[in-house]
Amino acid sequence: MARSPSPDVIIAGAGMAGSTLALALAHGGLTPLLIDPQPFEVQLEPTFDGRSSAIAFSSFRAWDAMGVGDALRPYAQRIEQILVTDGHAAGASSPGPSPFFLRFDAAEIADRVRSEPLGYMLENRRTRAGLSQAVAAAGIEVLAPSRIETAEFEGAGARVRLADGRELSAPLVVGAEGRASPLRRWAGINTIGWGYGQSGVVATVKLEKPHGGVAHEYFLPNGPFAILPLTENRASLVWTERTEAGEALRKAPPGALLSLLRRRFGPFLGKVEVVGPTFVYPLSMQLAERLVAPRLALLGDAAHGIHPIAGQGLNLGLKDAAVLSQVLVDAARLGEDIGSAAVLERYAAWRRFDNVSVAAAMEVFTRLFSNDVPALRLARGVGMAAVNRIGAARRFFMQEAGGAVGDLPRLFRGEAL
Numbered sequence: 001m002a003r004s005p006s007p008d009v010i011i012a013g014a015g016m017a018g019s020t021l022a023l024a025l026a027h028g029g030l031t032p033l034l035i036d037p038q039p040f041e042v043q044l045e046p047t048f049d050g051r052s053s054a055i056a057f058s059s060f061r062a063w064d065a066m067g068v069g070d071a072l073r074p075y076a077q078r079i080e081q082i083l084v085t086d087g088h089a090a091g092a093s094s095p096g097p098s099p100f101f102l103r104f105d106a107a108e109i110a111d112r113v114r115s116e117p118l119g120y121m122l123e124n125r126r127t128r129a130g131l132s133q134a135v136a137a138a139g140i141e142v143l144a145p146s147r148i149e150t151a152e153f154e155g156a157g158a159r160v161r162l163a164d165g166r167e168l169s170a171p172l173v174v175g176a177e178g179r180a181s182p183l184r185r186w187a188g189i190n191t192i193g194w195g196y197g198q199s200g201v202v203a204t205v206k207l208e209k210p211h212g213g214v215a216h217e218y219f220l221p222n223g224p225f226a227i228l229p230l231t232e233n234r235a236s237l238v239w240t241e242r243t244e245a246g247e248a249l250r251k252a253p254p255g256a257l258l259s260l261l262r263r264r265f266g267p268f269l270g271k272v273e274v275v276g277p278t279f280v281y282p283l284s285m286q287l288a289e290r291l292v293a294p295r296l297a298l299l300g301d302a303a304h305g306i307h308p309i310a311g312q313g314l315n316l317g318l319k320d321a322a323v324l325s326q327v328l329v330d331a332a333r334l335g336e337d338i339g340s341a342a343v344l345e346r347y348a349a350w351r352r353f354d355n356v357s358v359a360a361a362m363e364v365f366t367r368l369f370s371n372d373v374p375a376l377r378l379a380r381g382v383g384m385a386a387v388n389r390i391g392a393a394r395r396f397f398m399q400e401a402g403g404a405v406g407d408l409p410r411l412f413r414g415e416a417l
């Protein structure tokens with residue numbers, strides 16, 4: 001395909017957040033261009049990303065509104081219930097069920113959210129495949145493998161030079177290159193953050209007994225252990241462990257991992273079979289001090305990397321994409337300069353509070369639930385039992401986790417841009 005001479009927005013990073021932004025901009029009539037050092041095909045390989053993501057129902061609405069939902073839905077497992085238990089997993093080594101638990105049920109908010117589930121579980125590689133096909137179908141130009149070497153943000157537009165010497169310019173450049181974002185660094189935006197000394201161990205298993213669309217989250221002393229339902233009666237396990245234990249699990253022979261898992265699971269989901277490799281992700285928290293700079297906007301993990309304790313990281317990035325696309329498309333319709341400080345400040349003002357408050361909430365959850373201090377265990381157990389007894393509190397948490405609270409962008413309401 002011939003390259004369009006002047007894109008409206010250059011997006012560095014064709015991950016799930018950057019691709020969603022590109023699709024939303026194209027859907028709204030703008031011309032985005034995606035740049036990524038890795039070709040899409042690499043992202044789709046089974047060894048590239050073993051994670052599955054909990055996608056909030058309002059994030060899925062955005063994909064539906066852009067016409068991507070139908071391609072993803074066959075691989076999207078509805079989460080009908082979430083069962084949160086403090087203490088021991090339901091394994092044979094467990095001394096018995098914890099008295100402290102919390103149950104969220106999609107049926108309780110069905111009237112408010114058009115019978116949508118609490119969320120969907122989707123393998124990242126399926127999402128990446130669906131998004132890459134949609135990007136191609138929308139005629140969005142992708143330069144991959146390619147890399148930005150230098151960027152200048154001053155004046156009436158941003159100019160970038162690629163590693164192969166080509167120069168491109170646009171009114172706006174978006175940094176969606178994940179946590180290490182070079183654009184963020186070049187624009188002089190600092191980050192705050194810290195490591196947790198924990199890793200997320202991820203594996204996919206096949207279950208013997210039906211999971212019924214129930215997601216289980218157990219808060220164990222070393223961190224949460226989640227069993228998240230996938231299509232074809234499989235489950236994605238996300239197991240938070242201290243860094244050294246995580247590394248040991250990655251290297252453990254399949255037999256050892258399986259017997260450990262069987263002890264954790266116990267009999268309630270029947271026989272468990274590990275399918276595919278085990279992945280280990282170091283966990284840390286990182287927030288950019290600003291979301292925008294002259295001619296630059298950050299989105300996704302480039303702006304905020306958080307603990308996966310409640311499966312919110314990608315959802316935040318998808319909301320960034322929905323908000324940024326709406327702000328830019330509306331500005332273009334009014335004839336404004338889409339890269340101007342006034343337009344970018346609308347995006348920053350809309351997203352700042354949500355990003356920081358979700359990151360702060362995940363921080364509190366992580367500190368509160370990744371330990372075995374008796375007083376804290378009692379406090380969190382009592383808190384969970386209290387929320388479980390109050391229907392209004394449960395419904396609030398379900399809508400909050402579903403991303404359906406606050407000032408929603410049009411795509412998150414399921415509307416066209």
Ligand SMILES: Cc1cc2nc3c(=O)[nH]c(=O)nc-3n(C[C@H](O)[C@H](O)[C@H](O)COP(=O)(O)OP(=O)(O)OC[C@H]3O[C@@H](n4cnc5c(N)ncnc54)[C@H](O)[C@@H]3O)c2cc1C
Pocket residue numbers: 012013014015016017018035036037038051052053054055147148176177178179182200201202238281299300301302308310311312313314315316317
């Ligand atoms: C164990 C675990 C479980 C998780 N579970 C969930 C969950 O259930 N739900 C949820 O919402 N979130 C979850 N997350 C978080 C989620 O995975 C991330 O927030 C999400 O992948 C970030 O997407 P992104 O597109 O912003 O960044 P990335 O996925 O990091 O993509 C960045 C892209 O930029 C490209 N890139 C890199 N360098 C450059 C460069 N110099 N120039 C241009 N492009 C570049 C990369 O090749 C890549 O394609 C989880 C995270 C972990 C670790």
